[in-house]
Structures are given as structure tokens and as C-alpha cells.
Amino acid sequence: MGKTELREVSTGNCRVLLESVPLGRLAFVHDGLPVIRPVNFTVAEDAIYLRAGRNSWADRISGQPVTFEVDGYDRADRTGWSVIVTGIATLATDIETVAGQLGNDLRSWAPPPRDRLLRIAIGRIDGRLIAHPGESGTTE
Incomplete structure (x- = not known):
């Protein structure tokens, strides 16, 4: 194991990395305290989509700013990456978006029912x- 260095990742490669993993972490504020939820998701155009249940935290954060994080690492090599997205979360209600995303194999890993679609711009x-x-990694 050699020396490592910290580098910024380009916007384009951030998008590639974001789409390369099935699980991320959604961070938001609830009752004045930070909360982090692991969630599976999809990415389409300029948004992240995830499923949630009715009367859940998703209803309470609609219209609020959130942070979404994904990462990957190589334990043996002690290398890795992290991508952070910030945006506004909203419940998607238009039929075309809901049908399109639910048809994209967006199946919640959590038990049903998960009939809400949360969009993070x-x-x-x-x-x-x-x-x-000397390693190019995914920074370009």
C-alpha cells in the first residue's frame, strides 16, 4: 500500500459514479435534528428518484433541501470515492414521471407498501x- 492523495471529481464523472451504485444515503432535518436514511434509488435526467411509504418521512420533507450521498471503496487498497448531491426533494405526482420511474425497476428494498415517489432535483x-x-481514477 502506497501513499494516497485526495482529488476532486469532475461533474460528469460524479454523475457516472452516482449511477454506478444501487444504494445511497439521504440526509435531511427532522424535528430540528439531522437524519440519514439508506435508500435504493434511480437517476433520470437531472433528478434522483426513490420510493417511500405514505405518511412517512418523505411526506414531511417534500419541498425541503436535502443532501444525498453515494460512495465506493477498496478496503485493501485504501482508496475510494464519494459523491454528494444537494437539491430540493418533492413528491412526484405527475402520472408520466411516476409511471416512468416505477417502470424503471425502482423497487424499494424496504417492505411494502412504498407507493410514494420522491424526486430530488x-x-x-x-x-x-x-x-x-499517477492513477487516473475517475476525476476527469
Whole structure:
């Protein structure tokens, strides 16, 4: 194991990394305290979509700013990456979007019913990579 360095990831590669994993973490504020929920998701155009149940936290955060994080790592090599998205969460209600996303194999890993579709607009996307010097990684 050699020395590593921290690098910024380009916006385009952040998007590639975001779409490369099935599970992320949604962070929001509830009752004045930060909350983080692991969720499976899909990405379409400029938004992240996930399913949630009725009368759940998804109803309470609609219209609120949220942060969404995904990452990957190599434990043995001590390298990895992280992508963070910030945006506004809204419940998707138009039939075309709901049908399109639910038809994209967006199946919640949590038990049913999960009949709500939460849309997170990708307002800002940033990423960081820990890699060995000379490795191109995913920064370009």
C-alpha cells in the first residue's frame, strides 16, 4: 500500500459514479435534528428518484433541501470515492414521471407498501476521490 492523495471529481464523472451504485444515503432535518436514511434509488435526467411509504418521512420533507450521498471503496487498497448531491426533494405526482420511474425497476428494498415517489432535483453535485498518485481514477 502506497501513499494516497485526495482529488476532486469532475461533474460528469460524479454523475457516472452516482449511477454506478444501487444504494445511497439521504440526509435531511427532522424535528430540528439531522437524519440519514439508506435508500435504493434511480437517476433520470437531472433528478434522483426513490420510493417511500405514505405518511412517512418523505411526506414531511417534500419541498425541503436535502443532501444525498453515494460512495465506493477498496478496503485493501485504501482508496475510494464519494459523491454528494444537494437539491430540493418533492413528491412526484405527475402520472408520466411516476409511471416512468416505477417502470424503471425502482423497487424499494424496504417492505411494502412504498407507493410514494420522491424526486430530488440535482441542484449541486460534488465528488472526491482518494487514489494513489499517477492513477487516473475517475476525476476527469
